[in-house]
Amino acid sequence: MTIENAEGDRLLRNEWIICPNDECRKITLKAFLFRYDYEYGQYKIGELLKSWNLLPNSFAKVFPEYIPKAIRNDYEEAASILEQSPKASATLSRRCLQGIIRDFWGISKARLIDEINAIEDKVDPLTWKSIDAVRKVGNIGAHMEKDINIIIDVDRQEAFLLIELIELLFVEWYVHRHERELKLKAIAQLADIKEEQKKK
Missing domain, CATH: 1.20.120 (Four Helix Bundle (Hemerythrin (Met), subunit A))
Structure with a gap:
């Protein structure tokens, strides 16, 4: 998902992993906010600005x-x-x-x-x-x-x-x-x- 603001475009990306252990199967969900730069006629992902642990909510x-x-x-x-x-x-x-x-x-x-x-x-x-x-x-x-x-x-x-x-x-x-x-x-x-x- 892209977000527009006064400081430039941002890209919000989610990443989720399901534990392969059949007894566990817990989900890890993370969110990452990147700078989304427009250069030479195309967008590219820039630096990572922030990340969140959503599930579990702690490391x-x-x-x-x-x-x-x-x-x-x-x-x-x-x-x-x-x-x-x-x-x-x-x-x-x-x-x-x-x-x-x-x-x-x-x-x-x-x-x-x-x-x-x-x-x-x-x-x-x-x-x-x-x-x-x-x-x-x-x-x-x-x-x-x-x-x-x-x-x-x-x-x-x-x-x-x-x-x-x-x-x-x-x-x-x-x-x-x-x-x-x-x-x-x-x-x-x-x-x-x-x-x-x-x-x-």
């Missing part, structure tokens, strides 16, 4: 249920509102991070900065700096500046980076811990089986 990944539901909900909501409000998305990422620290590390203090400082000696320096960055960017949406005339915005890419860090922490902290526990339990069970076989 959030599905994480295992052993990650607490409240934390996963905050992550999924941060991903779902990224396009509409990057600042609100960053605020939810901040909240999600606080939930992760309290659940995974068992640390609960009055302020998020105190909780982050409490894990500084438990994680590598780059991870800690990235975690503190989520706090700082999330604070833009969570707290108003003393001077209300100062407006600091958060753009889509910045909010997206925070979501990616949350995903990284899910994998490195929760998923890796779970997989480690499964492997260690399997080894312990194997030793028990061998002991029983020796007795017989």
